[in-house]
Amino acid sequence: MPELPEVETVRRSLVPIILDKPIESVDVYYERILQHITVREFRKQTIGRSILDLIRRGKYLIFQFENHLDLVAHLRMTGRLIYYSDAGIAMAKHTSAVFGFGSGGELRFEDVRKFGTLDLVPSGEYEQIKGLHSLGVEPLSEAFSVEHLQDLIENRSTKIKGLLLDQTKIAGLGNIYADESLFMAKIHPERPASSLGREEVKRLHRAIKEVLQDAILGQGTTLRDYRTGYGREGSFQNKLQIYGKKGEKCPRCGVDLEYKKVAGRTSHFCPGCQRE
DNA sequence: AAAACCGCCTGTCGGC
DNA sequence: TGCCGACAGGCGGTTT
Numbered sequence: 369m370p371e372l373p374e375v376e377t378v379r380r381s382l383v384p385i386i387l388d389k390p391i392e393s394v395d396v397y398y399e400r401i402l403q404h405i406t407v408r409e410f411r412k413q414t415i416g417r418s419i420l421d422l423i424r425r426g427k428y429l430i431f432q433f434e435n436h437l438d439l440v441a442h443l444r445m446t447g448r449l450i451y452y453s454d455a456g457i458a459m460a461k462h463t464s465a466v467f468g469f470g471s472g473g474e475l476r477f478e479d480v481r482k483f484g485t486l487d488l489v490p491s492g493e494y495e496q497i498k499g500l501h502s503l504g505v506e507p508l509s510e511a512f513s514v515e516h517l518q519d520l521i522e523n524r525s526t527k528i529k530g531l532l533l534d535q536t537k538i539a540g541l542g543n544i545y546a547d548e549s550l551f552m553a554k555i556h557p558e559r560p561a562s563s564l565g566r567e568e569v570k571r572l573h574r575a576i577k578e579v580l581q582d583a584i585l586g587q588g589t590t591l592r593d594y595r596t597g598y599g600r601e602g603s604f605q606n607k608l609q610i611y612g613k614k615g616e617k618c619p620r621c622g623v624d625l626e627y628k629k630v631a632g633r634t635s636h637f638c639p640g641c642q643r644e
Numbered sequence: 645a646a647a648a649c650c651g652c653c654t655g656t657c658g659g660c
Numbered sequence: 661t662g663c664c665g666a667c668a669g670g671c672g673g674t675t676t
Contacts, residue, residue, distance in 0.1 A: 369669060400652090427670080444670050446654080462654080481653045483670070499671060526646070535671080543669060592655090592668090632648075633669065 370443040371427060372507070372540025373583035374594050374602065378449050379424045381597030385451050386475055390418050393468035401464045401477065403487045404496050410488055413437055414467070426503045426539030432491060440487040440497055441477070446593040447484030451475050480593060504537040507576050512538070517573045521561045528564065528572075529557035530631030541576070544589055544611045547636045549575040551610040556642040557635040582607065610636045 370378070394411045396402065402410055414433065421432045429449070431439035441449065447464075453473045459466070460478045465486060467475040477484065487497055494501040504520075505512045520537050521528075531537060532546040541549070550557050552575035555568055564572070588594055588602030591612070595601060609619055613636060614627045623640030 371670095442670085444652095445668075479653090480655070481668095483652065485671095530647085533670090634667090 369445055369542055369544065369591075370447065370588070370594055371542035371545050372424075372580055373545070373586075373604065374588035375424055375427050375429060375443065375540070376584050377588045377602065378443075378597045379422055379429055382449065382451060382475070383422050385473070385597070386419055386469070387421065388418050389469045389471065390416055391467050392416075392470050393466070395466045395468075396464070397466070398462075398464035398479070398482055400482070401479070401484060401486050403485050405488050410486075413488055414439065425500060425506070426535055427542070428497075428500050428503075436491045438489055438491045438494075440485075440489065440494070440500060442485045442499070443479070444481070444483035444485070446481045447477065447479040448593065448595050448599075449475060449477055449597060450595055450599045451597055452599070499535060502536045503539045504535060505539060507538050507540060508580055512573075512577075514570055514573045517576075518566075518569050521564055521569060524561040526561055527557065527631055528555060528559050528561045529633070529635055531561045532576075533631060533633065538576070540580070543633050543635075544591075544608070545576075545579050545583065547611045548579045548609060551636075551638060551642060552579060554641050556644045557630045557637055558644060610638065612636065 391414055394414050396407045399407055417433050417435050419431045420434050423430045427442060429441040451473060455468060455472055455474045462478055462480045463476055464479050465477040505516055524531060529546055532541050553571040555572055583604045586602055586604035586607060587596055589604040590601035591605055613625050616625055618625055618638040618640055621640040623638055625636060626639050627634055627636045
């Protein structure tokens with residue numbers, strides 16, 4: 369499940385390969401991947417054009433084209449963006465779209481569950497891409513301060529886990545890193561946001577930054593589908609403390625770990641050191 | 645305003 | 661072995 373660290377890893381792995389090279393071919397094999405544009409128009413606007421830069425906002429990747437258009441990609445659950453240096457390599461079963469470069473290399477959007485999306489809009493005009501347009505603060509930016517988190521939390525009765533997953537508040541946390549952050553901060557996922565004390569807010573703020581930064585260093589978490597832009601697995605799955613560890617002991621206090629649905633998601637926590 | 649639910653998809657897993 | 665339902669979770673949309 370690509371979250372901020374996975375999407376950032378894909379971005380960093382693709383930047384050295386795909387910038388400033390004209391795209392010679394565009395093939396869309398799953399038409400519904402395109403959101404607000406037809407296949408014909410999409411191909412017309414991208415073929416022959418180069419990508420000048422590739423940036424990330426939350427879990428979105430934004431390919432900035434020379435003709436002042438932004439190709440906005442979201443991997444959702446199982447999407448992959450992988451560069452293949454040889455177009456002769458057999459296509460994966462669930463390949464939604466392929467961008468061919470003159471060098472013979474290809475950027476392929478693969479997506480088993482087909483939830484991933486592509487959009488093409490005038491640069492910076494994201495109004496019709498609602499999730500991107502309403503995105504909250506980048507958690508690794510300076511703008512995400514303790515005070516900012518405090519403001520998000522203040523007077524909110526919602527469970528803290530739900531707040532962390534709300535992309536309009538903080539951009540890029542998903543189920544894995546929300547659980548890992550709450551564990552590191554020793555905060556139960558069902559705690560009402562407004563019940564967090566000053567020290568807990570500080571711990572949570574620090575935990576979010578640390579977990580995301582460490583996960584980027586580890587090139588993301590590959591539990592099943594996620595791959596970097598080179599098609600390689602990440603390594604942070606080896607450093608997870610709590611996610612997917614039901615039935616195991618807490619690495620911090622030794623108590624049996626638990627999980628339950630919180631805010632509609634399976635949430636892992638330690639009943640010993642994350643008290644309600 | 646927020647929470648709960650559904651739909652979008654496919655693959656995997658546990659139970660029978 | 662094979663069938664079936666539950667589940668995985670991001671996000672948009674609708675309902676409560």
